[in-house]
Amino acid sequence: MTISRRRVLAGSAAVLATPMLASRAQAAEPIRFGWLTALTGANSAPGIGFNRGVQYAAEKINAAGGIRGRKIEVVTRDTQGDPAKAVNAAVEMASSLKVHATFGPTNSGESLATTPILARFKVPSLQVVQLDSLIDPVKYPNAFRFAPNNTQWDDANRHYILDILKAKKVAVLGDNTGYGTTATAASVAGFKKAGADVVYTAVVDANAQDVTPNLLRAREAGAEAIAVWSDSTGLDARLMNTRGRLGWKVPFSGHPSMGSGDVRRLLEKPEYWDEVYLIGYRSCSYDKSGRLPARTEAFIKEVHGKVKLSDTVLYWVLSAVDAVHLVAEAVDKTGSSDEEAIIGYWNKLSGWPGLYGDYTFTTERHNGYPTSEVVMSLANSERDGAFTLAPGYR
Amino acid sequence: MVESILSYGLAMGAVYALMAVTYNVMFSTSRVFSFTAGALGMLGGVFGALFIGRLGLPSGVGFLLTLGCCALIGVVTEFVAVRPVLKSLDQHLYVLSTLALTLMIQQFTAIEWSTVPQPFPRVLPFDLFVRERFWMPVLACAVVVGGMEFLYRHSMVGRAFLAIAEDNFAARALGLPERGLRIGSYALAGMIGGLAGFTSGGILLAFFANVPTLNFYGFVPVALGGIGNNRGAVVAGLALGLFQQAANYLVGGVFASVAIFSVFIVALLAAPQGLFGAAPARRV
Structure with a gap:
C-alpha cells in the first residue's frame, strides 16, 4: 500500500477525532438513578411521598441542563412491598440496567434482601430505613444511610x-x-x-x-x-x-x-x-412561633403548587430530594459516575447541608445522620x- | 376488672360464636369448612363503616346494605371456591380454594379501603346500660341462634338444610333442590358473618387485617362445640371470650393467646369430637 499525503492527513484527523467523539458520547450518557420502592400495594404511602421528592429533584436538575451536560434518568421499579420483587429489581438495576447509584428500598424487609445484592455489584446505595444492621462499612462498603437508625x-x-x-x-x-x-x-x-x-x-x-x-x-x-x-x-x-x-x-x-x-x-x-x-x-x-427552619421554609416556598405536601410526610419528600442531589453532586464534583468515584466522594462528606439534615460520612462510618437532629x-x-x-x- | 372482663369477654365471645355459626351454616350444606368466614366478618365491619361512616347513609340502610353485600360475597364463595371442588371433597382442596379467595378479598380490601384500621361509626344514638359496642354483638348472637333454632326445627327450609347435611345423596333422591339450598345457606352464612363484623365494629374497627383473628378464634368454638352444633358453638364461643379476657388480665399480653390455645388443645385431647359433639358413628 502506498502512503500518500492524503491518507496521512485522513488518518491523523481520525485519530484526533476519536477522543472527542468518545467524550461527546460520555457527555450524552445519562446518570442512571435507580429508585426502588413500593409505589402500589398495602405499604405504598412512604414510597409515594419519597417519589415526589425524587421526581421533583431530577426534573429540576435536568431543566437546568443536567450535571456536566448529563441528564438524570430516574429508573423506577415498583417493589409493591414484596422482598422478592425488590430482589429482582435490584438484580436488574445492577446487572442489565447498569444504574450508577440506587436509592431505596424504603422498608426494612426489602432492604434486608437487596443490600447484599447491591453490595456484590458494588452499586453506590443510599438507604433511609432504620434497621441498624443494614449499614456495615466492612460488609457493605457501598451502602450509606442518611437517615437515623433505630x-x-x-x-x-x-x-x-x-x-x-x-x-x-x-x-x-x-x-x-x-x-x-x-x-x-x-x-x-x-x-x-x-x-x-x-x-x-x-x-x-x-x-x-x-x-x-x-x-x-x-x-x-x-x-x-x-x-x-x-x-x-x-x-x-x-x-x-x-x-x-x-x-x-x-x-x-x-x-x-x-x-x-x-x-x-x-x-x-x-x-x-x-x-x-x-x-x-x-x-x-x-x-414556638410556628416556623420551620429557614432551609425547609425556602424549599416549601419553592415547591408550592408543584409538589403536594398536604397528604404526605415532609421528611419523606425532603430526604428523597437529598438522595438525588447526593448522587448528582458526587458526579459533578468528581467528573465521573464510576462507583469508586461516587463512593469515594460520599466517604469524605462532612456536614453536607441537605434539606433533611447535615450528613457526615467516613470510610468507617456510613450512618450519616446527626443524632442531634432527631427530636x-x-x-x-x-x-x-x-x-x-x-x-x-x- | 370484673366489669371489663365481662363486657369485653362476652362481646368478643359472642363474635366468636357468630363466626362459628357462620362456619357451621356453610358446612351444613356442603361439608366444606370455608375459610372465607373471617373475610365475611371483616367485610361486615368495612361495609358498615363505608355505608354509614363514609357515605353517611342512615344506620338502618347501612346495616341492610352490609348484610346484602355480605350475602352476595357468600354466594360468590359458593360459586368460585366451593362448587368447583365439591366433587373431590376427600382431597380437601377447599382449604386451598377458600383460603385463596379469602386472601384475594383481604388484599383487595387493603388496597381499596385502607391498610390501617378505620373508625366504625356509632349505630344508635343511645346506650343500653353499657356501650353499644358491648351489647350489640351479644344481642346479635342471641337473635341469630334463636333464629337458627327456629329455622332448623320449625321450617321446611331448615329441615331441608338438615336433610342435606345428614345425607346429601338421599336428600337429592327425594327431590330436594340441593344446589339452590346450598347457595341459600352460603348467602345466610354471609349475612351472619357480616352481622358479626358489623356489631363488633366498635371493638375490632374496620380493618382488613381482622381476617386471621376472626378465622382462627371463630374456628375454636366450632371445634370445641362440636362440628355443626350451633348451641355448642355459642357456649364455647362465650367461654372462649371470657377466658381470653381473663387471661389478658391474669397473664397479660401475648401470653393470653398461649393460654387460650393450651386450654384448647387440652380440651380437644379430652374430647376429640368437641365438648358438645357426638362421637362419630363407625360403619362396620
Whole structure:
C-alpha cells in the first residue's frame, strides 16, 4: 500500500477525532438513578411521598441542563412491598440496567434482601430505613444511610423522657411484630443502661382489642412516662383511648405513627391526643412561633403548587430530594459516575447541608445522620407533613 | 376488672360464636369448612363503616346494605371456591380454594379501603346500660341462634338444610333442590358473618387485617362445640371470650393467646369430637 499525503492527513484527523467523539458520547450518557420502592400495594404511602421528592429533584436538575451536560434518568421499579420483587429489581438495576447509584428500598424487609445484592455489584446505595444492621462499612462498603437508625430514635426518645420530662419510673410497651419486639427490648436495655427504673414492660398483640390490663399494670407499677414502640395506628389509638378513659395523665413518647391522621380518626375524644410525643426531626419541626427552619421554609416556598405536601410526610419528600442531589453532586464534583468515584466522594462528606439534615460520612462510618437532629414532636400538631417541636427543646 | 372482663369477654365471645355459626351454616350444606368466614366478618365491619361512616347513609340502610353485600360475597364463595371442588371433597382442596379467595378479598380490601384500621361509626344514638359496642354483638348472637333454632326445627327450609347435611345423596333422591339450598345457606352464612363484623365494629374497627383473628378464634368454638352444633358453638364461643379476657388480665399480653390455645388443645385431647359433639358413628 502506498502512503500518500492524503491518507496521512485522513488518518491523523481520525485519530484526533476519536477522543472527542468518545467524550461527546460520555457527555450524552445519562446518570442512571435507580429508585426502588413500593409505589402500589398495602405499604405504598412512604414510597409515594419519597417519589415526589425524587421526581421533583431530577426534573429540576435536568431543566437546568443536567450535571456536566448529563441528564438524570430516574429508573423506577415498583417493589409493591414484596422482598422478592425488590430482589429482582435490584438484580436488574445492577446487572442489565447498569444504574450508577440506587436509592431505596424504603422498608426494612426489602432492604434486608437487596443490600447484599447491591453490595456484590458494588452499586453506590443510599438507604433511609432504620434497621441498624443494614449499614456495615466492612460488609457493605457501598451502602450509606442518611437517615437515623433505630438506636438514634431510641436515644432521642430516652433523652426526652429522662432529661426533659424528668420521669424516673418508665414503662415500655411495644407490639408483637418483629419491629415492635426488637425495639421494645432495645429500649428497655437503653433505659436500664441510663440508670432509669423500668417498672413495666409488655409486648402487646398489635390487634389487641382491650389494652386496659396493660395500662392498669403500668399505673400500679408507678410509671411516670410510657415509651411506645409500635407502628400500628390501631394499637396507638387504643392505648390513647384507654389512657383517656382511665383518666390517667401519663405521657406517651415514641414511634412516629402516633402522630398519624389515622390515629386522630380513631380517637374517642380529641384531648386523648394530648401529652403524646413522637420522634421527629429538627428540619421538619415548627418552632414556638410556628416556623420551620429557614432551609425547609425556602424549599416549601419553592415547591408550592408543584409538589403536594398536604397528604404526605415532609421528611419523606425532603430526604428523597437529598438522595438525588447526593448522587448528582458526587458526579459533578468528581467528573465521573464510576462507583469508586461516587463512593469515594460520599466517604469524605462532612456536614453536607441537605434539606433533611447535615450528613457526615467516613470510610468507617456510613450512618450519616446527626443524632442531634432527631427530636421529639407534639403528636397532635401535624401540618403539611411537619410537626411542632415538643416542649422542653431550645 | 370484673366489669371489663365481662363486657369485653362476652362481646368478643359472642363474635366468636357468630363466626362459628357462620362456619357451621356453610358446612351444613356442603361439608366444606370455608375459610372465607373471617373475610365475611371483616367485610361486615368495612361495609358498615363505608355505608354509614363514609357515605353517611342512615344506620338502618347501612346495616341492610352490609348484610346484602355480605350475602352476595357468600354466594360468590359458593360459586368460585366451593362448587368447583365439591366433587373431590376427600382431597380437601377447599382449604386451598377458600383460603385463596379469602386472601384475594383481604388484599383487595387493603388496597381499596385502607391498610390501617378505620373508625366504625356509632349505630344508635343511645346506650343500653353499657356501650353499644358491648351489647350489640351479644344481642346479635342471641337473635341469630334463636333464629337458627327456629329455622332448623320449625321450617321446611331448615329441615331441608338438615336433610342435606345428614345425607346429601338421599336428600337429592327425594327431590330436594340441593344446589339452590346450598347457595341459600352460603348467602345466610354471609349475612351472619357480616352481622358479626358489623356489631363488633366498635371493638375490632374496620380493618382488613381482622381476617386471621376472626378465622382462627371463630374456628375454636366450632371445634370445641362440636362440628355443626350451633348451641355448642355459642357456649364455647362465650367461654372462649371470657377466658381470653381473663387471661389478658391474669397473664397479660401475648401470653393470653398461649393460654387460650393450651386450654384448647387440652380440651380437644379430652374430647376429640368437641365438648358438645357426638362421637362419630363407625360403619362396620
